[in-house]
Amino acid sequence: MAFTSQYFTADHHFGHSRMLENRPFSDTDEMDRHLIDAWNSVVRDGDIVWHLGDFSYHSEDRTASIFSQLRGRKRLILGNHDLDNNGDIRKSIAGLAWDIEPTHYAECKLDGDRIVLNHYAQRTWNASIHGSWHLFGHSHGRLPAFGRSRDCGVDCPDVGFAPASFKNLTASMRNAEVVA
Template sequence: MAFTSQYFTADTHFGHALMLKDRPFSTTNEMDRHLIDSWNSVVRDGDIVWHLGDFSYHDEARTKSIFSQLKGRKRLVLGNHDLDNRGDVRKSIASLAWDQEPTHYAECKQDGERVIMNHYAQRTWSASVHGSWHLYGHSHARLPAYGRSRDCGVDCPDLGFTPASFRALTASMRDAEVVA
């Protein structure tokens, strides 16, 4: 049996022209291609990728085309742009072959530790007083890490538009715990 890695990312916003304002791309096509290539540079076919919201702003056909180009078993924690004005999952998102049904909240274990995932940053989260970790998106790197909570979105300078492993995401936070 092959080893399965898990990765975390958020806020790809495939096709969302407003993202070009703060990203180093000239067009959404250029941005989309870079995000797809960056994703596939680390993720293998059997790996799990937790996407913590705001996956795509494209129509159903283009979103499906991008989704099919991305390696791995994809799981979605819903973000505000994944929902329509009524709060329902947008058709272009719901129609994709997610590894699990998209949800507003998820948990997993990494290296024996509990990881809480939401699209939004939380000041406290499930089991935060017992050492759990919290990963989120939405803030586009505008919020600093807080305790054991951090943004894992593609806009974070240390992530380079690429999904990251739990160890990579928490390394500097662990170093800060040792110093404190």
């Protein structure tokens, strides 16, 4: 029996040249290649990857090419850059073979932990007073963790541009709860 892992990530912005202002790459081709390699160094074919928004800035063909190179069953929580000016899912994003239909919000459970997924950080979230967790993107590692809420995007210094497991994302937060 194969074991399926779940990973969380956000804010790849494949092909988005403005990301080069804060990332150590010379051009978007180098950035895209590094992000693909980092993803595939962690994710296996059957694993689930929750992408919490802002997937790609490329054309349909280039976005589809990148998508096909990424391992795993990909699920998208829509970010602001995944939508067009009318608020509809960008054509280059909508046509991809997502594991489930892209959505603005989702919840999942892992080992008894309830996890709320959104592109945006929230001060309070569903079941937060009952111990649920909240993962988000959008802030590119600039927004510190708050209670049981944290950024899981590729720009966070502790993820190395790769999707991360829930256990790794929450380890330091759980340690802080024990100390408090």
